[in-house]
Amino acid sequence: MGNMSETILERYAVTKSIIGKRGFGVLFRTVFIPLLFITCAFILWYVSLPQINPGNMNDLGLVSVLPATYFAALGVLAISYIVNIHQKYSNDYILLVHILLLIFIIHGTPQIVYGTLRYAWAWKHVGIVDYIQRNGSVNPTITDLNAYHNWPGFFALVAMYNTVAGLASSLSYAGWGPVFFNLIDLGALLVLFKTLTNDRRLVWLSVWIFYLFSWIGQDYFSPQAFAYFLYMVTIIIVLKWFRRQPAMAQADTQRGIRSSKLYKLYSTITNHPIPDDQGVSQTNVRQRLFFILALIMIFTVIASSHQLTPLMLISALALLVIFQVTNQRFLPILMAAITTIWIIFMAVGFLDGNLYWIVKSIGSLLDNVNGNFINLAIASPGQQFIAKIDRLLSAAIWILGFVGLYRRYRAGKWDYIAILLAIAPVPMVLLNSYGGEMIFRVYMFSLPFVAFLAGSIIYPRLDAGMSLKAPIFATVLSFIVIPGFLISYYGKERMNYFSPNEVAAAQVIFNIAPKGSLIMDGVYGWPRQYTHYEDYNYQYISLLPVDQINNILKNPARQLPYYMETAAPGSVFVTPNQTSPETEPNLPGVQGKADYTAAYLVITRSQIAQAEMTGSLPADWATTIENSLSKSPNFRVVYSNQDAVIYQYIDLGEP
């Protein structure tokens, strides 16, 4: 406590003397000019918003409709931010305002411009909250969206909030999820980087790099975004209050076996002072007890909210223990125990239907890696280009990270904590492909630490980066990365965006369809399952084998009734002759004639966009189906607008 007061007093004295000597000049450079730039960037962004028409997006997504003023806003912000980092007496609050504006420009723009919730999975998440809000419970054995009922932490919390706040649904605010999660992540990132270095320039530059490379898009209204924040809080607590003092680490290592080469490598890594070691707090018994209790609660919530984050955390904690960053050996064991208990006792409903493919994919490195990438052979040209930019950005940050690490090492700073946390998620690729997303999740969990290492290129030590070269390099890098980031992050917006017309169609179908109806679509990308989702059966044509899709498209009016009558309730498209577990992981065993109360086919603009972008259905699928159904007495249009059409199937016996 005494030290803290002294530090504050010293800082106050230094600031007073600077202001006294330099007076208005310092204030002008560090506050007024940056504020002018920030205001300029804000105005440029603000005037951009009315010019953006999401309905005109092409295959490159939102970037294709952004006006020049939008890019100018980011350019002005980048220059101002980097110059301010480089300033000797820059103001932390001013830097913070830059980042806040960056978050709103990048993540707030879609919500402001669209006015509707973007991303199909966000609608499903709203649907799970809606389920809990109405039922006050979960159904772990439910067939559809089963995983969410087995890891319901995030959804239960939101359902509780909705009810006490008098909100009928999360739809009114879920679109702001990316802004919210990036804001709370910002706090965590600042603290995290402060534990790794005492160079504030490096802290702020690492934050900037993080946001410019965070193109994965897992920051929406989702349990993974929620658990990601808690992951960072856990790492902060461990590094801040449970970090082993370097001297203790050395003493412990000396007790180990000295003969093996492995030991020499190990001691090289661990017997090294932690660079810029400002982060280790002296703790008292009360603090340690408090934070152990906090960690137990955080572990429990992470284990019960998301499937993947606990594994990432176990890996990170294990590495921190093995390499003596912390001496709390029980931490990874405790996290593993809580996770195991949750899976065995609480998530058994999920394991029943999914264990076979989880076990099958363990260790299948090549299959898991390949399963993560989109099939470029069938994707649209725009998506092929975007996929290449994605890969380029991912490779670039890792290369920058390696170069930064080398620069720090040459400067006498061995950042093994950042390295351990950057590589901790990598072994997860061995486990499974996680529905084709594992490699992206690995990237996401590594990113803060790789961004920190990348920032070290410019500021490897406190007395480095003083010349003009540093801000020039950082600005040039930002100007190269920003367009790439925007292409990657906004690249799928044509299918992520749902126009008010599409939302209106979704509202209609859930108003008119009686309980027990079948709701069929081409692909899943439309605002479905957001309300009373358990009352309906959902199927999408693109999940069928190619020969069956082709068969349907030869004569949709004749073929579709067969699928609308025989699919299994609650499953994903099951026919009497098609029961392959690869395509029906949740196959409930119900086959044959289905007794739906009604059957509908929904076709929307976003579905057409998704099918075209991913190549999951032939180019003319929607037109073919619409032309055929419009002539059939078995189908009638119950609703249509510019962006959506709903057909109802009328069973007339033989079609």
Next chain:
Amino acid sequence: MSNKLAWPIAISVAALLAGIFALIKSGGFLGSAIIFLFMLVIPGLAYTRLVHIGDFLLEIVVAVGISLVLGTILAEGMVFLHIWSPNAGLGVLIGISLIGAFLQTMQGRSPIRESEL
């Protein structure tokens, strides 16, 4: 007003406001925002202040983490025990916050000793 009482009072006022808006259910945007901010920060902040973290940003980040965790444990507990009662859940969060605020006032009378460090 003593500085030592400022935080306990702020926490108590935030907790009571959240409770009032939850009861009237017609607070509109303001009510939803106050309940949201309460659930996001206050229960955790009521306790992080007890352990003298020092750095305000660090304290807020940890407070948000703990608040979210407390809310989630309560909500999940109600879901799995089939005792779904969000208002009671909020009541528990308010109670937790008020107890924390009270403990802060108690601690204010016997500040943490240097020897404890």
